[in-house]
Amino acid sequence: MQDPRKRDFSPVVLDFGPVRFYLARHFGFCYGVENAIEISYKALEENPNKNVYLLSQMIHNQEVNGDLEDRGIRFIMDTEGNSLMDWDEVTADDVVIIPAFGTTVEIEKQLRSKGIQTEQYNTTCPFVEKVWNRAEKLGGQDHTVIIHGKSEHEETRATFSHSDRHAASIIIRNMEEAKLLAGIIRGERDLNEFYELFSGKYSEGFDAEKDLQKIGVVNQTTMLATETQAIADYLKRVMKEHYPDDPEVEHFADTRDTLCYATNDNQDATYQLMKTKVDLAFVVGGYNSSNTSHIVELLESKFPTYFIKSEEELLSSKEVQHFNLHSQQAGTSTDYIPENTPLNVAITSGASCPDTLIDRVMMKFLSFFDEVKPVEEVLSEITQ
Numbered sequence: 001m002q003d004p005r006k007r008d009f010s011p012v013v014l015d016f017g018p019v020r021f022y023l024a025r026h027f028g029f030c031y032g033v034e035n036a037i038e039i040s041y042k043a044l045e046e047n048p049n050k051n052v053y054l055l056s057q058m059i060h061n062q063e064v065n066g067d068l069e070d071r072g073i074r075f076i077m078d079t080e081g082n083s084l085m086d087w088d089e090v091t092a093d094d095v096v097i098i099p100a101f102g103t104t105v106e107i108e109k110q111l112r113s114k115g116i117q118t119e120q121y122n123t124t125c126p127f128v129e130k131v132w133n134r135a136e137k138l139g140g141q142d143h144t145v146i147i148h149g150k151s152e153h154e155e156t157r158a159t160f161s162h163s164d165r166h167a168a169s170i171i172i173r174n175m176e177e178a179k180l181l182a183g184i185i186r187g188e189r190d191l192n193e194f195y196e197l198f199s200g201k202y203s204e205g206f207d208a209e210k211d212l213q214k215i216g217v218v219n220q221t222t223m224l225a226t227e228t229q230a231i232a233d234y235l236k237r238v239m240k241e242h243y244p245d246d247p248e249v250e251h252f253a254d255t256r257d258t259l260c261y262a263t264n265d266n267q268d269a270t271y272q273l274m275k276t277k278v279d280l281a282f283v284v285g286g287y288n289s290s291n292t293s294h295i296v297e298l299l300e301s302k303f304p305t306y307f308i309k310s311e312e313e314l315l316s317s318k319e320v321q322h323f324n325l326h327s328q329q330a331g332t333s334t335d336y337i338p339e340n341t342p343l344n345v346a347i348t349s350g351a352s353c354p355d356t357l358i359d360r361v362m363m364k365f366l367s368f369f370d371e372v373k374p375v376e377e378v379l380s381e382i383t384q
């Protein structure tokens with residue numbers, strides 16, 4: 001309320017006595033996820049006698065997905081796009097909700113051919129649609145669309161499929177792949193290498209000679225905004241050098257505006273957390289959540305950081321279960337709480353994490369300490 005224009009990204013300090021939490025200024029649910037969850041519950045309420053399906057996991061949060069399942073929703077596909085049930089079971093009488101990530105043109109067609117009104121409960125986030133529109137516009141100007149994203153992620157698959165209708169498209173995962181692409185553009189690598197290096201990640205009929213002459217970059221909205229920007233800046237430089245007679249750099253289209261505000265805000269708030277001097281950090285969110293992993297990557301470069309799904313992973317004051325991004329496995333760490341007092345702890349969460357989870361993690365962590373100040377007292381201190 002004190003910062004309606006969201007200019008201040010510094011963390012809020014909640015001083016509980018033996019523990020001081022540095023709570024990220026922006027964390028948790030974004031507009032797209034909140035909207036998608038609301039529509040899902042509405043779909044259930046409005047259709048008590050119908051089968052209600054979700055095309056795939058609504059968000060990367062097991063707790064929310066589990067609750068929806070308990071209320072009767074069924075998932076048609078898993079997060080990799082594999083069918084979890086027989087598509088023939090879905091009929092025109094059923095309700096199918098399209099998740100916030102959106103879906104591919106092919107799946108939308110398949111649903112329509114069954115007589116399902118996909119627009120009725122389509123929760124595709126407007127910020128994802130904005131990326132699709134941008135891709136269409138790029139295609140209209142004969143630019144190839146470079147999608148910075150993870151090729152296996154639902155949103156990237158959906159964006160690729162929409163972009164592919166209007167423009168030659170490629171998915172690149174990181175700066176390393178951008179450099180490989182630059183090697184092809186500059187002629188340092190054989191053109192044919194393109195098809196091997198980017199196998200399964202380019203549109204059908206892609207012509208590496210013709211289709212890499214004019215390019216623009218869009219992104220999976222939950223990637224690291226700074227990484228997308230760095231890739232776009234790098235490729236712009238490459239095109240500028242490769243086409244010195246093009247002062248307006250028409251061979252490269254600037255697309256800064258496809259970055260999602262929520263991902264940006266959560267990431268900016270994380271950069272501010274990194275400026276603090278804390279003893280450890282917790283990032284709360286689903287293990288398979290892309291935007292949460294990026295927050296973990298940032299924080300673990302500064303502090304001992306524990307990526308946890310919920311308060312249940314705080315097993316005791318001696319043991320914490322958490323996800324290791326590098327090994328891609330969950331494991332247990334011991335003696336994770338340093339002995340100094342007061343203890344400074346950074347805490348934040350990804351876009352698919354309900355705010356109550358942050359609450360529960362803080363409360364569980366505080367239960368390991370004596371003489372903790374009551375919540376009301378701490379809250380009254382920050383609202384004074």
Ligand code: SF4
Pocket residue numbers: 030031032033100101125126127128221222260261262263351
């Ligand atoms: S992270 Fe951004 S693009 Fe994705 S659902 Fe949320 S608001 Fe929409």
